[in-house]
Each structure stands twice: as structure tokens, then as C-alpha cells.
Amino acid sequence: MDIYKDPSYSIEERTEDLLARMTLKEKVGQLNQHMYGWDAYRREGSSVQLTEAFKRQVAFGDGMGALYGLFRADPWSAVTYNNGIPTADSARVANELQRYVKEHTRLGIPVLLSEECPHGHQALDGTLLPVNLNIGSAWNPQLTERAYARIAAEIRARGAHLALVSTLDILQDPRWGRSEECYGEDPYLASQLTAAVVRGLQGARPEELSAPDKAAAVLKHLCAQGAGQGGHNAGPAAIGERELREIHLPAAKAGADAGAVGFMAAYNEIDGIPCHANEKLLTGILREEWGFDGIVMADGCAIDRLLALSEDHEEAAATALSAGVDLSLWDTAFTKLEAAVRQSKADEALIDRAVRRVLRLKFRLGLFENPYVDEGLPAAVVGAEETRELNLQLARESIVLLRNGEAGQQGVLPLDGSARRIAVIGPNADALYNQLGDYTSVQRGGTGTTVLQGIAKAAPAGTEIVYERGCGIRDGSREGIAAAVAAARGADIAVVAIGGSSARSFDEAFDSNGEAIVSAGQPSEMDCGEGVDLADLRMGGVQEELVRAIAATGTPVVAVVIQGRPHELSGLADHCAAILCAWYPGPEGGRAIGEIVFGKVNPSGKLPVSLPRSSAQLPVYYNQKNPGRSRPYVDMPAAALYPFGYGLSYTTFEYGPISLSRESVAAEEIEAGGNVEVRLTVSNSGDLAGAETVQLYIQAGGSPITRRTWELKGFRKVWLEPGAEETVVFRLGKEELAIWDRSMTFAVAPCRLTVRAGGGSAGGAEANLLIRRRND
DSSP, rough: OGGGGGSSHHHHHHHHHHHHHOOOOHHHTTOOOOOOEEEEEETTEEHHHHHHHHHHHHHHTTSOOOOOTBBSSSSTTTTOOTTTTGGGGGHHHHHHHHHHHHHHHHOOOOOHHHHHHHHEETTOOOOOOOOOOHHHTTOHHHHHHHHHHHHHHHHHHTTTEEEEEEEOOOSSSSSSSTTGGSSSSSSHHHHHHHHHHHHHHHSSSGGGGGGGGOOEEEEEESGGGBBBBOOOOOOOBHHHHHHHIIISHHHHHHHHHHHEEEEEEESSSTTEEGGOOIIIIIIIIIIITOOOEEEEEOOOTGGGGGGSSSSHHHHHHHHHHHTTTOOOOSGGGGGHHHHHTTSSSHHHHHHHHHHHHHHHHHHTTTTTTOSSOOTTTTHTTTTHHHHHHHHHHHHHOOOOOEESTTTTOSSOOOOOOOOOOOOOOOETTSSSGTTSSSSSOOOOOOOOOOHHHHHHHHHHHOOOEEEEEOOOSOOOOOOOOOOOOOHHOOOOOEEEEEEOOOOOOOTTTOOSSSSSOTTTTTTOOOSSTTTTTOOBBBBBHHHHHHHHHHHHTTTTTTEEEEESSOOOOOOTTTGSSEEOOOOSTTHHHHHHHHHHHHTSSOOOOOOOOOHHHHGGGOOOOOOOBSSSSOOOOSSSOOOSBBTTTTOOSOOEEOOOOOOEEEEEEEEEHHTOOOOOEEEEEEEESSSSSSEEEEEEEEEEEOSSOOOSEEEEEEEEEEEEOOOEEEEEEEEEOOOOOOOOOOOOOOOOOOEEEEEEEEEEETEEEEEEEEEETTOO
């Protein structure tokens, strides 16, 4: 038996044996992911057949490295329930595809099937989770890990292997259309959630990756896309190495430490160097500094964009390969690698380096021993009840109560049953796709729960529910406002669902990488998502006018803001008795909203990103550099309307003083593994049970570099019954206290710290900690 076929040999031995047998053509084939997966099959009635285009692509490289999006179903792919792979048949089709590759190539190397997974699997019947801003708002890594374990099981049950999952982008400019793909504006929060996603997808131990319910995580995007100038998608990031390391790399480092087997390079450039050409990033930091040994995948068509730096496709491919890109995505450039070697533009040794990484991953996934999947799994695994319950709980925990009456007064929420007539109004009240976000698969009719349906389901028996749309997201028509006002005038309460939408339609235009093409003045309701950047963060269309008109009736307004980015709420906040920020809460979001409105669930979400008063304030993220003195605006407050970490509850929580295990510690001791223990007690002083997220921040003075105003260094979500209390303990060690010093070394430096803990970034109990030199 050939060594590469014998599992008794190590993965390294099998990889080297296989690589030594490969021709240049076969090697190049393993580095290409050239075709769209939905072009690999054709469905006629109940029959699904492999296409000639797929067979030609296999022949091109005498094998195939990976195939993207076999199960993708959305307006860009134009795949629906009528022409897509039925869920029950998905494993069978995947097996047929693998069988063809193994039987029609010399070496029989299995193909990786990669699937889009920014917030669940983008496939027919695939579970769609709330978007990342929701997951950030839940502040619950344990729940996130459990949810992604279910997503991994669904992906592998269909026969796919790689989950392309958004975790790395940090939201610094909410004008960016892909804001919804971020966990928030803080690197520590993103790091904790990224590690949770990796553990959920891959398992906690490396050997679990080959299990039939685990998927390989490919984390995107590396990196700093959230810092694009002007909020433009793929815009240049005007940052230096310190900002890169302090803000944009920690989540990637956490993912690598958790065992992620892949990263996707980002479209943007950093200081003049496109990420796909950035050898310092993709090789120096990622591999040499962190010890990462997995694959780097290109983003869609991104290597071809290097033609701006290159003479031709061959040179562009060589540039990306040299920088550390291993696997292409739809580009032409990597299909020219064989020619690039013959023209002496690319080094075959670098091709061998990339092929090793791809083959190693295939061996780690167990594909040579188990290339096929049990064809009965999809029906048993996809859409399981446990998955739906986890999805609902994520939605519940992610919804943030921003306002509930005036300070010190009884809030209008939760509704107690005295409201006998409720008006449900707004463009997002009965629009399921508007609460799902971008990268959303086609939904089966009758699935999911809208806000209107969730309110009706949660309302006490005998409650009358009336509905009016009122207006659209962007269309500007006022025709429906009068009917909405009439409905509100006769109601006891008006629940107004407004905000934005990332819902794509089949008649919209898309770029070659799937990015939506939506221009100024177009009537599309899509105001968020990939390719949909805004200059003005105010609500689109006449939504603010709708809220003001309803409020003028005297009927209390409960605003439910469904959005994929932080919209400017200052123009409507004072007209609302209560505001719920729901982001895009997913298919179960309407049910979660209904439960919260009627007090069946106590809201516990906390903002993962600051909500601005105005677009003119930007940037408004909480962890800006400390200027050492106040720098106010003359025309408006400089502070966010609602700050990072903020979120109300139907109960109240009280914090005791902070206790430090010591008030002074030597920097050298922390460097050697020591830590400082931070202890405080939180109690539920209200009448209802609820969850509180205790947040730990530090502020530094006397540091050798300029530090940030506040830095999140720990959090813990605790559940407390009325009158109960819990002591929460954090530990500050090197990872929390070290900085990138003047020589760009990650080290603990002497400084004075203020340690703060509470329910948000804007206040809390404080204590002082001195980090000193050993002999001071």
C-alpha cells in the first residue's frame, strides 16, 4: 500500500509521500477553488447530476483542491427550493461528487467542500443564527460555542468540510455595510467569541477535527476590514502596526490559539500593502510568530485584484503565493500558476509549501479514510429541535433594552396584560427576511417568526392586534403613514418595528464575488450588507417621520430597531417610551421579541458597539486613545448616545466594592505568570430574576505609550434570582496587562491602573493597582 494511503503512518509522512508523487499540474489543481459550487450540478425534477463544467474543472488540475458553495442558496447563486439540492439528498450528491473526483484522477485525492457560514449555514434548510452583532450583544461564549457545534454537525452531515465564518472584523466605522458581521468594536470581546466559535466547530482537541460532527473553521477576514476609510467596503486601513496588533489581530490570535485550521485574507490594504500580498502578516506574524500551520484561503476574486501591483495574472498569483496564500477562491490568477513556474515568475518550492498545507488539512479531516458521509444524516441532523432552541436562546439574550421610560420612573415594558389593543407597525414588523441579515439562504415558506407573529403569539388571550406597515425602509413613500397613525390612535400601545435591511432580492445586481451592487437613488430596500455602505446613519426613508407621527397621537411607542449596523437614534429616541435594539435576531427573533415585550423573558443584552448620536461624531467607539484631557465638540456632546456595554433590564443590579488581591505588583512577576485577582459582588435588588453581564475594564496612566481611555479585560454573565448575589472573580495576568511597547515587544510595563467593574463601560466600582519595577 502506498504510504499516503496507509493511516498507520503519520500525517507528515503521508503528506510528503503524496507530494513527491504529484506532477506540477496536480499540485496546481490542489491550490485552486475556481468554480462556483452551484455550477457543479444541475437539477432536473428530483434528479441531481454533475455538470460537464465540474468535470472539466476536475480535469484541469487532475483533481480539485476545494469547491465553494455546493449548497449555497440565495439571490446571487439564484438557487432556490426549485433548482437546488434538496436537503435529504445533499449527502448523496456530495458523495457522488467525491466519488467522481477519486475515480477520475490519477491519485484520487478527495476534494474539500467549503461552505459559507457567517451566521449559520447558508444552505436550503440550513440553520441561520442571529448575526454577529447579536452574538456580541449576548456576551455568552458558552452559548455561542454550543450553537456553532450544531452548525458544524449540519455542515458535516451534508458532506461538506470547511465553514467560512466571520469572526475577525472589528467594527470601528458603522457606515460599513458589513458591520453586521462583526462581534463589536472591542478586541477582547471578539477574541472570546472567536475562540468559542472555533471550539464549537472543531472541538476542543485537535483530534476531534476528523469526527463526523465537526467542521474546519476558516476565520475571516485577516485583517482590519472594519477600519476601512470612510466606511467603504474593502477600503484602505490607514493604521500602523500598533493599532493592528492592539485592535485587529487579537481575535485572530485567539482563533489560532484555539486551533483554527484556516484563515481567509481580507480585501483591504494596510499601509499600502494588500492583505493578499502582505508577507509580514500572512507569513511573518501568522506562521512564524504564532506558529500557525493551517491554510490561508483567498477571498473571492481577490488575487486577481493584485493586477494593480502586477504585470499579469501569473505575477499576481506569484505575489499572493509568496506572501502566504495557499488556496484560491474563483480567481483566474491561481489557474495560471503552472505557467508562472515555467515563466520563472513563481517558485515551485512555494507551490509545494502551499500544497503541503492543503493536503495536511485533508488528512487531518480524515478524508482519505472517510471521503463519504452517511446519506441518512441530513434528514436527522439539519434543523433538529435542539438547534432551534439554541437559536431562540441566542436571540433572547442578544436583544438590548436601550430605553424604558424616564430615569427613575416605571417603564412601559414589560406589558402587563392591561393593553387590550396593540398596534404593530413598521416596515420590519412583518418582514422575515429583514431580520435575517446578509448571507442568508432562501427560506422555506412558513418558517421563522416575524415581530408581528411574535407579539401575537406572546400576547394574553383576548388581546386585539392590528397591523399597518406604515412605510418602507428607503422608498420615501408617505402613503401608509395615515393608516398607521389611525391604528395607533385607537391602540393602548404601539410597537413600531423600524431600522434597516440586508435582505437581497433576485432582481438586484451582484458583482463577481457576490457583493450587492446598490447605488445612491436606487429604490432597493437593502441598506446594509456586503457592498451597501452608508454615508448617513439616520434611519432610511421616512421612518423617523412615521415614529413622530405615531407618538403625536399620545399612544406610547415601543420601538423595536432591527438593523445590521448602529443607526443614529437621536432623532427618534425622545419620541419613544421604550426602545429595543434587536439587530438582526434571526428566524426566531420575532418570538424572542414577543417574549421580551410581554415579560416572559427579561432582556439581558449589552451593546457590543457604541451607538452614535450622529454620523458626524465618528469615530465614537469607546476605546479610543486617551487624549489626557477633555476634547468636546461645540455643537453636540462627544459621548455616544448609548455606550459600549450598555443595556437595561426589567430588574436592578447593585455592585459592591472591588477587592484586589494586592494593590501593587512587580511587572516581572506578571511576566513570569503571576496575576492579580479582582473580586466583587453583584446582587439582584429588583423583583424579577435576570442575567447581568459583569464587565471588567482598566485605564492606564504613566505608561510608556499612549493607552486607551478604557480597555475591556474580562466579563462574565451571571443569572440571579431576586435578592440573590454572586461573587465574581477575574484574574489579570500577562495577557490582560501587557502592551506592545515602544520596541513592539509584548511585555508588561510599569504603570498606574484604575480597575473598574460594573454593568457597562460608562461607570462602575473602581480600585487602583500599581504595576512597578521589581525594586521600586
